[in-house]
Amino acid sequence: MIEISEVRKSYGNGKSSFMALRGISLKIENGTFTVILGPSGSGKSTLLNVASGLERPDSGSVRYGETDISALGDKQLTKFRKENVGFIFQQYYLLPNLDVDRNVKMGANLAGNKEYSHIIEAVGLGGKEKKYPDELSGGEQQRVSIARALAKNPKVLYLDEPTGALDEETGRLVLDYIDRLQRRLRFTVVMVTHNVNIAEMADTVIRMNSGKIVESYTGQARRTAYEIGW
Numbered sequence: 001m002i003e004i005s006e007v008r009k010s011y012g013n014g015k016s017s018f019m020a021l022r023g024i025s026l027k028i029e030n031g032t033f034t035v036i037l038g039p040s041g042s043g044k045s046t047l048l049n050v051a052s053g054l055e056r057p058d059s060g061s062v063r064y065g066e067t068d069i070s071a072l073g074d075k076q077l078t079k080f081r082k083e084n085v086g087f088i089f090q091q092y093y094l095l096p097n098l099d100v101d102r103n104v105k106m107g108a109n110l111a112g113n114k115e116y117s118h119i120i121e122a123v124g125l126g127g128k129e130k131k132y133p134d135e136l137s138g139g140e141q142q143r144v145s146i147a148r149a150l151a152k153n154p155k156v157l158y159l160d161e162p163t164g165a166l167d168e169e170t171g172r173l174v175l176d177y178i179d180r181l182q183r184r185l186r187f188t189v190v191m192v193t194h195n196v197n198i199a200e201m202a203d204t205v206i207r208m209n210s211g212k213i214v215e216s217y218t219g220q221a222r223r224t225a226y227e228i229g230w
């Protein structure tokens, strides 16, 4: 379980400081799919970054089971991220001079995994291993970034607006891969999105406003990427 307790986070200092998270507490069960909704600037990305160990909270704790990652040193925190979490962003951040196979291999190497070809197949990119990012569509590039993240075999996959740069058809396709892989492999998913419809795909929905959680509910029947509105 991921347990976030009384987390606060501000940016800047003095008069220009801004409190992005104002006391967030939340529990995420292993193997569940959580969607975080909220208006622009409400703190969604900050929460994702703090939960995943990309950023440290000013106060409060972020626990993965027995480990409080907010108390880890830099080296230990980096090791924790390498071994436990995968990231997917709106931008794909693929290395342009590496082909699909080597981009995904980079993810596998981070976690010391040798096997990753099956992940390329699983995101529907079998046969495209030798293509370079600029030879792929946006949806294909995002599926490479999913494969790269999953090649680490992460316990938790964090996604920040993964379909933000994609049209509806491609967005549904990408979400469908994430959904089906999550149901099969049972890793934990935490996804930030502007699209309220995507919340219907989740077990748990968290709604944020002004750095606080204003609503959360869990246990809803999950819909597939092709059953939701857009």
Ligand SMILES: Nc1ncnc2c1ncn2[C@@H]1O[C@H](COP(=O)(O)OP(=O)(O)OP(=O)(O)O)[C@@H](O)[C@H]1O
Pocket (backbone or CB within 6 Å): 011, 012, 018, 019, 020, 038, 039, 040, 041, 042, 043, 044, 045, 046, 047
């Ligand atoms: N590195 C930073 N330095 C200064 N302020 C920041 C930084 N990152 C975020 N903020 C501020 O913190 C607030 C919350 O930002 P955050 O990115 O978490 O919101 P969000 O809900 O993800 O927004 P969006 O949906 O637009 O991405 C915003 O007002 C933002 O300007």
